[in-house]
Amino acid sequence: MSKGVIKMEALFEMRGIHKSFSSVQVLKGAAFQLKPGEIHALMGENGAGKSTLMKILTGVYKADSGSIKVKGKEVMFTDPKQAEEMGVAIIHQELNIIPKLTVTENMFLGRQLTYGKTGFVRDKEMKRRTREYLQRLGVDIDPDASADTLSIGQQQMIEIAKALSKNAEVLIMDEPTAALTDREIEALFKIMNQLRSEGVGIVYISHRMEEIFLMCDRISVLRDGSFIGTEDISETTIEHIVHMMVGREIGERYPERSSKIGDERLRVEDLSDGKKVNGISFSARAGEIVGVAGLMGAGRTEIARMLFGANKKKQGKIFIDGQEVAITSPSKAIESGIVFVTEDRKHQGLVLGMSVRENLSLTNYKHISNYGVISSKKEEELSEKMIKRFHIRTRDPEQTVKSLSGGNQQKVAIGKWLGELPKVFILDEPTRGVDVGAKKEIYTMMNELSEQGVTIIMISSDLPEVLGVSDRVIVVHEGRIASILDKSEMNQETIMHAATGGSSNGH
Amino acid sequence: MATDKKQLSSTLQKLGPLIGLLIIIAILIIASPNFLTLNNILNVFRQVSINALIAFGMTFVILTGGIDLSVGATLALSGALTAGLLNGGMDPVTAIMIGLASGAVMGTINGVLVTKAKIAPFIATLATMTIYRGLALVYTDGRPITGFNSEFFTMVGGGYFFGVPVPVIIMIIIFAVLFFLLRKTTFGRNVYAIGGNEEASLLSGIKTGRVKIYVYALTGLLASLAGIILTSRLNSAQANAGMGYELDAIAAVVLGGTSLSGGKGWIVGTLIGALIIGVLNNGLNLLGVSSFYQQVVKGLVILLAVLLDRKKANS
Numbered sequence: 004m005s006k007g008v009i010k011m012e013a014l015f016e017m018r019g020i021h022k023s024f025s026s027v028q029v030l031k032g033a034a035f036q037l038k039p040g041e042i043h044a045l046m047g048e049n050g051a052g053k054s055t056l057m058k059i060l061t062g063v064y065k066a067d068s069g070s071i072k073v074k075g076k077e078v079m080f081t082d083p084k085q086a087e088e089m090g091v092a093i094i095h096q097e098l099n100i101i102p103k104l105t106v107t108e109n110m111f112l113g114r115q116l117t118y119g120k121t122g123f124v125r126d127k128e129m130k131r132r133t134r135e136y137l138q139r140l141g142v143d144i145d146p147d148a149s150a151d152t153l154s155i156g157q158q159q160m161i162e163i164a165k166a167l168s169k170n171a172e173v174l175i176m177d178e179p180t181a182a183l184t185d186r187e188i189e190a191l192f193k194i195m196n197q198l199r200s201e202g203v204g205i206v207y208i209s210h211r212m213e214e215i216f217l218m219c220d221r222i223s224v225l226r227d228g229s230f231i232g233t234e235d236i237s238e239t240t241i242e243h244i245v246h247m248m249v250g251r252e253i254g255e256r257y258p259e260r261s262s263k264i265g266d267e268r269l270r271v272e273d274l275s276d277g278k279k280v281n282g283i284s285f286s287a288r289a290g291e292i293v294g295v296a297g298l299m300g301a302g303r304t305e306i307a308r309m310l311f312g313a314n315k316k317k318q319g320k321i322f323i324d325g326q327e328v329a330i331t332s333p334s335k336a337i338e339s340g341i342v343f344v345t346e347d348r349k350h351q352g353l354v355l356g357m358s359v360r361e362n363l364s365l366t367n368y369k370h371i372s373n374y375g376v377i378s379s380k381k382e383e384e385l386s387e388k389m390i391k392r393f394h395i396r397t398r399d400p401e402q403t404v405k406s407l408s409g410g411n412q413q414k415v416a417i418g419k420w421l422g423e424l425p426k427v428f429i430l431d432e433p434t435r436g437v438d439v440g441a442k443k444e445i446y447t448m449m450n451e452l453s454e455q456g457v458t459i460i461m462i463s464s465d466l467p468e469v470l471g472v473s474d475r476v477i478v479v480h481e482g483r484i485a486s487i488l489d490k491s492e493m494n495q496e497t498i499m500h501a502a503t504g505g506s507s508n509g510h
Numbered sequence: 511m512a513t514d515k516k517q518l519s520s521t522l523q524k525l526g527p528l529i530g531l532l533i534i535i536a537i538l539i540i541a542s543p544n545f546l547t548l549n550n551i552l553n554v555f556r557q558v559s560i561n562a563l564i565a566f567g568m569t570f571v572i573l574t575g576g577i578d579l580s581v582g583a584t585l586a587l588s589g590a591l592t593a594g595l596l597n598g599g600m601d602p603v604t605a606i607m608i609g610l611a612s613g614a615v616m617g618t619i620n621g622v623l624v625t626k627a628k629i630a631p632f633i634a635t636l637a638t639m640t641i642y643r644g645l646a647l648v649y650t651d652g653r654p655i656t657g658f659n660s661e662f663f664t665m666v667g668g669g670y671f672f673g674v675p676v677p678v679i680i681m682i683i684i685f686a687v688l689f690f691l692l693r694k695t696t697f698g699r700n701v702y703a704i705g706g707n708e709e710a711s712l713l714s715g716i717k718t719g720r721v722k723i724y725v726y727a728l729t730g731l732l733a734s735l736a737g738i739i740l741t742s743r744l745n746s747a748q749a750n751a752g753m754g755y756e757l758d759a760i761a762a763v764v765l766g767g768t769s770l771s772g773g774k775g776w777i778v779g780t781l782i783g784a785l786i787i788g789v790l791n792n793g794l795n796l797l798g799v800s801s802f803y804q805q806v807v808k809g810l811v812i813l814l815a816v817l818l819d820r821k822k823a824n825s
Contacts (some may be wrong), residue, residue: 313712313713333714336715337715343713350709352710354702354707354710355706356706356707366714366715375697376696377694377696
């Protein structure tokens, strides 16, 4: 499992790639090179052109100009199938798995083995091969299992197996760890190491610096569609990479703050949903940032949704400023001063087809309407103000949220709650899939709010983030609070220990 | 600027149905000398008014991502109820109010089934369509209710106001109110938001269940208004009135460019859609096309409109 880069002809090389969509130039001289047996990170802020570059490589888009060589041969794919035939496979962040089909059926989707040219499928043979490919990856998944019974991590393994079954030599992975548990990430990394030793080249797109420095051999950075540079991981630092990405110093990743912690703001007593979450009790004070850590599926989101009235609670009491509040719906929670930024901004946080203005208005009717009649003038003023205040990069307020970059979508999803100061602000994975620059802006926003006395509860799977931002950490394990750690007690080990139930030493 | 271009193309997309209507009108003006007469135009509008009122409500339902198949039956039951009350000696204003209220109640039932019982709108309103129609048969005993001796009631469907048929005036007033409701109020905004993303709307604090119940109630109310106008105009209420009207209303909404998946569309389009259907019916009549062929043409126009719409959306 050496990290050494084998000196060989590049698997692919892209140079001087230019691409415009209507009048917007997305790529201006982008470049990338991948060697056999290396894991090469592709980094850049949201909107830097990473996805577009990879879509050009795989034939989804056609470059306006530039050269692409795959294994020394000049190519310009016009169809993803052609890329596949040349051994280039991509594993998207949103997996291409059909839930109700079995593992085998997913593996052979669209290319079933048949008896000659008949329509009769060779079930046994396909199953055998599926088993073989999965074994090669060292994963134990039943080929007959329905895909929707598998975890996200397992589904991802199937996608990788599928790519390998097509003899892929280039594997592009777009944010592969975003939805995985730590254990699944570990399994994925093992497989990536194995593939590297077999000579497969992996393009690794991620915002998680720690993972990149752990796994990758080289790192290339794009900024505003231009190629900035390629560095050997062993010879660079996180600070340098961040500098390359944003083109300026952004200073500390987690901005300093002087927390002014006040009186008890939120108290939760014995909260249960009768299903996943049991006996949750904790309190949080004004101006405090409480991190909520735990493994994926531990019940953190369920706790947040109950506090917000989006999930029904079976028992338990919620107090705000010492007063018990009856929260039966999100609108009641909002009235009580509790607001919630969901982890899934696309499906739960935003109305994607609506404009930035309209999305910002949905939670701020109070400020823009009288007796249910919206004042266009007030509405425009509000959206202009918010776009400025939260640095939302949008052409104008009428742009649909769908067409914003991930980081800017997240700023809308967060900003829409800040038309007035909430009492308790719950954020579920607020920086997932968001680039460094936007991340820092989100942390700064949280700090400013806490300084104004808002209680912030931040659920995050990113341990450095939890450690960098929180005053205290609540660790959830299998639907219960395993531990509440003070600033002096919290570190990676204590959190992982509690998150895994204390049964293992984490890893 | 790109934005201007985008706005222009979106305006053009919105204008699509209008252009279609104008083309049909232009053809009819050339083909039939009787088309462009004041009498005929007023006639078209009067015929359109009933479908338009139903389709206005349907627009709201479809914008939330739902559908209401029970509007035709609601029309029949409310019309029959109003007629029965009138013949029982009730004063017309009260009878009309009760008729309208019955429509709102039927709509509310639909809304409750969709939001509280969580039955898919198609199924829920398919069931209530059958129930309301059945109740209309029970109430009328299968016989028409006729012979109203109220001048006021006859005015509702058959009267004129400064030369304009009363149903047309009603339609225009309702249109203006609904246009305002959708465009300028939080309720209207919520309707679009729910159709765009119901979960995100709920999590933004919108009382999505309540909004949807209001929407179905509004649709029921408008269907009953259409029922009362129809009863007045025909001077008769029948249990099988308004058969298939739900489909004409859906057709008008779709012709107007409103997306069946919700969240996108506008009520002006629906008015144009209803006019397209009305003008087409009228024109084909004037040209002496058999009513059998008229149906074929209507279906083809719907297909054509949807295909053109998709082409625009893709380009």
